[in-house]
Amino acid sequence: MEPLQAVKDFAVTDKDETVLEVSGLRKMYGKQMALQDVTFSLRAGQSFGFLGPNGAGKSTTMKILTGIVKADGGQVKLLGRDVTNDTGAVARYIGYVPQDITLYEKLSAVDNLQFFGEAYGVRGAELKRRIGEVLEQTGLSDRAGDEVHTFSGGMKRRINIAAALLHRPRLLILDEPTVGIDPQSRNHIFAMIRELNNEGVTIIYSTHYMEEVEALCDEVAIMDRGMVKAIGPLGQLLERYGRQAIYVEVAGMKELPVDLGVQRVSKEGSGWILETADVGAVMQRLLRAASEHRWDVKQLEVVRPSLENVFLTVTGTALRD
Numbered sequence: 001m002e003p004l005q006a007v008k009d010f011a012v013t014d015k016d017e018t019v020l021e022v023s024g025l026r027k028m029y030g031k032q033m034a035l036q037d038v039t040f041s042l043r044a045g046q047s048f049g050f051l052g053p054n055g056a057g058k059s060t061t062m063k064i065l066t067g068i069v070k071a072d073g074g075q076v077k078l079l080g081r082d083v084t085n086d087t088g089a090v091a092r093y094i095g096y097v098p099q100d101i102t103l104y105e106k107l108s109a110v111d112n113l114q115f116f117g118e119a120y121g122v123r124g125a126e127l128k129r130r131i132g133e134v135l136e137q138t139g140l141s142d143r144a145g146d147e148v149h150t151f152s153g154g155m156k157r158r159i160n161i162a163a164a165l166l167h168r169p170r171l172l173i174l175d176e177p178t179v180g181i182d183p184q185s186r187n188h189i190f191a192m193i194r195e196l197n198n199e200g201v202t203i204i205y206s207t208h209y210m211e212e213v214e215a216l217c218d219e220v221a222i223m224d225r226g227m228v229k230a231i232g233p234l235g236q237l238l239e240r241y242g243r244q245a246i247y248v249e250v251a252g253m254k255e256l257p258v259d260l261g262v263q264r265v266s267k268e269g270s271g272w273i274l275e276t277a278d279v280g281a282v283m284q285r286l287l288r289a290a291s292e293h294r295w296d297v298k299q300l301e302v303v304r305p306s307l308e309n310v311f312l313t314v315t316g317t318a319l320r321d
Contacts, residue, residue, distance in 0.1 A: 034060045062173050110144045113166060171201070249270050
């Protein structure tokens, strides 16, 4: 593998520059269609979320992007270069954190990082410096010499991320990085991702946890059954597909006695969700009805559109584990 300095021509400095172009990806496993026409592109410094249930095709997409799996059709370009034809150079600018932890349990954290750093082409004084930096970044400097089998699941995840950062990647791909970890490690990982993103690193974050996508990503692709069902900036998806609704709760009332001209009424807890395209008008009708009939209104609020609503609308089903 060539020295790290040999590929300076890949450096990304322009945040409007396209880092990744994915077009028409297809993948079959036997007779099973794993991916069908997956297409998207990312700019430098973007945080992109892949949301979908297990089996949606997220991990297969990630593995194709990193060259681990070969697509049956379509193309992946990183900074204008075809990943399939230029895997050696392109891999230097991708950091990949797989869904399954890939560490040598009987080696220390430092020895693991030494191994992965050399695999990425980082050596000598630069590697030593980077190991110190990523251990500090992941909050594990005090455990540097300990064997990995003594670490918690969350600490192992953090070391896995540290290994993917040693060569200063321009694109960081994280596949379900918070599965089965403790809240402290989860919060630490979130803080790291935000910091890296602010520094201009492009992030692909794959998960089936909607709240993580909402917290970390500015653009989202919803995947189900190997296809991208919807894609775009988070705000636009919420506006386009999110449910516009009002929640109302009235003391002692088992059903709403008036017609409020809404699209759908559903019971939720002690109150009702009123779905409507005109929140303002329905809110006024509710206030008038409450005044006329002397309702004891316990709660009345506009329901914020959520990614869960978007997923239900786009796929027709709830997010499955």
